[in-house]
Amino acid sequence: MHASGEYLTLIDGDDLIEKDLIATLYRHCKEEQADIAMGHYFRYDESDGKFHVFHIDHHTNFEVVSPQEAVIRQTHWGKYNNSNYIVTVCKLIKKSCFQNVEFPVGRKFDDEATTHKLFLKANKIVQVNKNLYIYRKRKNSIMTSGFNLSWIDDFIPIYESKIADCLLAQLPLKDIRQRYLNILSEYKHLMEIYQLTDSIQYHTVLQKIEFAEK
Numbered sequence: 001m002h003a004s005g006e007y008l009t010l011i012d013g014d015d016l017i018e019k020d021l022i023a024t025l026y027r028h029c030k031e032e033q034a035d036i037a038m039g040h041y042f043r044y045d046e047s048d049g050k051f052h053v054f055h056i057d058h059h060t061n062f063e064v065v066s067p068q069e070a071v072i073r074q075t076h077w078g079k080y081n082n083s084n085y086i087v088t089v090c091k092l093i094k095k096s097c098f099q100n101v102e103f104p105v106g107r108k109f110d111d112e113a114t115t116h117k118l119f120l121k122a123n124k125i126v127q128v129n130k131n132l133y134i135y136r137k138r139k140n141s142i143m144t145s146g147f148n149l150s151w152i153d154d155f156i157p158i159y160e161s162k163i164a165d166c167l168l169a170q171l172p173l174k175d176i177r178q179r180y181l182n183i184l185s186e187y188k189h190l191m192e193i194y195q196l197t198d199s200i201q202y203h204t205v206l207q208k209i210e211f212a213e214k
Contacts, residue, residue: 008095010088016134017090025092028062028126035094035122039132040084046138054081056129063127068171070119075175087111088118090133097121107154116162120169147190152201155183156208181212 007029011017025037042053065073073080084090088111101117103110119125159180166176184205191202 003095006095007092008098009092011133012089012135014136014138015089016136018132018134021090021132022092024128024130024132025126028128029092029094032062032064032124032126034064034124034126035097036091036118036124037126037128038084038091039128039130040081041087041090041133041135042131043135043137046136053131054084056131061129063129065125065127067119067122067125068169070125071116071166071169071171072175074116075179085119086115087135088115089135093118094122104154104158107158108151109155109158112155112162113158116165120165147194149191149196149199149201152187152205155187156204159183177212181209184209184212 007026009022009025021039025039028034028037040054040056042051044051070085074082074085076082097118099121101114101121104113107113163173163176163180166173188202188205188209191197191199191205196202
């Protein structure tokens with residue numbers, strides 16, 4: 001990685017950031033001596049022109065989170081907004097955390113493949129309870145485009161590699177495994193809706209679900 005700064009932040013070219021994002025996250029990194037600081041984001045949906053905001057716990061200005069807990073929070077929707085822990089945006093990350101961490105080329109779910117690795121290489125993470133990033137949900141994004149079997153081709157090896165990383169890091173796997181099963185079940189349902197039950201991907205997902213449920 002060719003970067004001269006001590007910390008790095010990743011911003012999607014179509015998104016927006018609050019003007020104090022860098023200053024806020026940098027201050028918390030320094031004050032708490034943390035390798036990663038992260039804020040909250042809210043979403044702008046191009047399809048309906050509305051902003052969608054996740055409710056923030058304003059009882060505290062920030063929270064110090066262990067690397068292991070940050071990875072586990074990727075599995076919890078509701079209390080923590082798991083997607084905020086999965087995406088690489090809205091974070092200030094010490095450059096050393098990126099050593100030997102690469103984004104997959106030509107595949108979807110690159111955040112799923114990398115963010116947990118960055119967390120596990122950090123000494124600690126500061127979660128700042130402030131909306132600092134505006135994510136633009138585009139009309140032609142992966143979230144809005146029609147279902148495609150290539151999603152499964154990309155997702156399965158990425159998530160199974162993630163499970164292996166978490167196993168090596170001695171993390172409890174119950175919630176991580178359950179999220180994998182939930183996503184596989186959702187893909188199974190989508191393939192049934194789109195009448196893709198003769199596909200190789202459908203039978204692969206059935207096999208994975210069978211293994212995961214044992």
